[in-house]
Amino acid sequence: MSLRYRAIPWTAVLLALAAAYPLIPALDDQLMRLTGLPIGGRMPKLFIYAILALGLNVVVGYTGLLHLGIGAFFGIGAYITGILTVPAYPFHYSLGTYEFLASLALATLGAATLSVVLSAPVLRLRGDYLALVTLGFGEVVRFALRNLPEITAGTKGLNPVPPPGFPFPAEWNWGGDYRFFYFLTLGILAIVLWLLWNLERSRLGRAWVAIREDELAATCMGVNSAKLKLLAFALGAGLAGLAGCLYAHKQGGTADPDQYGFNTSILALLCLILGGIGNRKGVLLGVLLVVGFDEILSPIMDSYIQRSLGQAGPEYLRFSGWRLAVFGLALILVMRFRPEGILPARRGV
Amino acid sequence: MHTLLAAGDASGWQSFLQYCQGGLTVGALFALIALGYTMVYGIIELINFAHGDLFMLGTFMAITVLSVLGINTATAAATGTGLLLAAVALMLVIVPVFCAGLNWTVDRAVYRPLRNAPKLAPLVSAIGVSFFFMNLGLFWNAGVYEAGRPVPAASPRAFPDLVSSANLFPDDLGFRLTGKDALVLAVTIPIMIGLTLFVKYTALGKAMRATAQNPTAARLMGINVDRVIGATFVIGGALGGVASVVYALYINTISYQVGFQMGLYAFTAAVLGGIGNIPGAVLGGLVIGLVRSLGSAYVGETWTSALVFAVLILILVFRPSGLLGARTREKV
Helix, strand or coil, rough: CCCHHCCCHHHHHHHHHHHHHHHCHHHHHHHHHHCCCCCCHHHHHHHHHHHHHHHHHHHHHCCCCCCCCHHHEEEEEEEHHHHHCCCCCCCCHHHHHHHHHHHHHHHHHHHHHHHHHHHHCCCCCCHHHHHHHHHHHHHHHHHHHHCCCCHHHHHHHHCCCCCCCCCCCCCCCCCCHHHHHHHHHHHHHHHHHHHHHHHHHCCHHHHHHHHHCHHHHHHHCCCCHHHHHHHHHHHHHHHHHHHHHHHHHCCCCCCHHHHCHHHHHHHHHHHHHHHHHCCCHHHHHHHHHHHHHHHHHHHHHHHHHHHHHHHCHHHCCCCCHHHHHHHHHHHHHHHCCCCCCCCCCCCCC | CHHHHHHHCCCHHHHHHHHHHHHHHHHHHHHHHHHHHHHHHHHHHHCCCCHHHHHHHHHHHHHHHHHHHCCCCCCCCCCCHHHHHHHHHHHHHHHHHHHHHHHHHHHHHHHHHHHCCCCCHHHHHHHHHHHHHHHHHHHHHHCEEEEECCCCCCCCCCCCCCCCCCECCHHHHHCCCCCHHHHHHHHHHHHHHHHHHHHHCCCHHHHHHHHHHHHHHHHHHHHHHHHHHHHHHHHHHHHHHHHHHHHHHHHEECCCCCCCCCHHHHHHHHHHHHHCHHHHHHHHHHHHHHHHHHHHHCCCCHHHHHHHHHHHHHHHHHHHCCCCCCCCCCCC
């Protein structure tokens, strides 16, 4: 029982395992043979979504504000990155090799600033109305991205976003070896987790939780709830923007605007709700379950079923065809039987 | 830009009227769906996210009824008037009953256990139900065959064109009202009047208003609150079902993804009118229909949805109680 008093740092263990995985190339090869899927190559997307979900967790988990439009800030991050790095814009040439760092910083700051500007007028709305405004905003951004082809290249997206330059050596072959993006995204995820770990125990983190638990009581205790809610929105959107920037680099382009719509917002929310709202470990678990389902489990099962059927069957014989039903049922069941998720946040002091 | 300039001359004025007519007709449909949102919200303060997808399932039920009757896109033109009227009448009975039953079941199984949970729990569950319905619609679409073959599940499918889109007025009048427009108005207006009378004068309607005002007090007065809430879901679902039949006959394309967008339009309409307020939902639906129609005519088709969402945000920020709603304070 001595473990009870020295909790295992699960997050650190998980990160260490993730970092060790690519060091054993035989493992990835073996999994590739077994599943027909480059697992290592898929993982960066999980790490990127983890950053997005952790950003949403600041708003929904810590502060208790339901946000249904985080995908928009993910998209804004991606498109800021696109504008800064694609050859169609002049910035690519003036920034040169510094464009990766510049896009990382500006995507984060840009998304955070925009979020502050947009959420300031809606802060006083109550929970469900606030959720709808964020949803509406997310959709407006998606339509704007699609309908302004002069800026965003419409449904084609901004291409090509070049691989990261400085501070990485120019001879790194980002496209050829999955490990570069793997370590880059994992490293940034680790930094984000470390920052959030510190933030949770700070005065700010505790104030957010106070607002979540009882806003009236918190304000009576001298917590400036409007300012702190804005900060939560800014930090959440900033992390989403950061994730968007990495996403654009990983994809080599911004992809089409529909990648940043309501579906993405709900996917991130699903990670939180399933794993455990307000708990970093829970969010990571949720990302593993939800994004892992989409990126790893579905393709494996699909190809397996297709091989055993000998052909691509109708929608209901495809594993990925059940995606929405599985996610929907998961939401319903979790809300009914375990409303705080699989790994609930620790409450109290 | 050229459409904006064209609005200046005489024919521009006429087309403006035409856009208004189209907008109001679609708006009447939005209003029918919005009533489902507003009634449920009025009574249990739940944004029933799944309502749009319930509507979508209704359109699939409608096409299934037609295919059982042997009517499909190929045979639609050759269908006799008698069979046609019978088909429309049958759809208008079966689909609302189906939607009402489904809506009641969902309330009973999913929302009722969460009555005392934090407010966001049923909202998240409703998103889950909406996902589930969408998947159901996807499979349903794969299951209804077209000319003996399945169609790709994710693609929109054509709904048999049963109602004439010819002008009912002589063409030189300069104002068009098609058979489809007439159908929408002939179905929606009596239903709205009937609903208003129902809520105002029947015992159940009175119980609904009482429950909406204060569930505890209503319970103390001997009202079976759970039954009243169930009845609200039944009525809301039935209205959604009627809307889906009329929509399918009017637009002639159905897709498993239409629920989300129609649902948001309708919800915007409900909020615009003052959520929980029945005449408000009708007014809101008509206004959203106008915004959508005039927006796509004068601003651009691609911006219509963004415009409607912008309206939603502006109302929620500046007048959260809507056009007709009373200002309410949040209960602490």
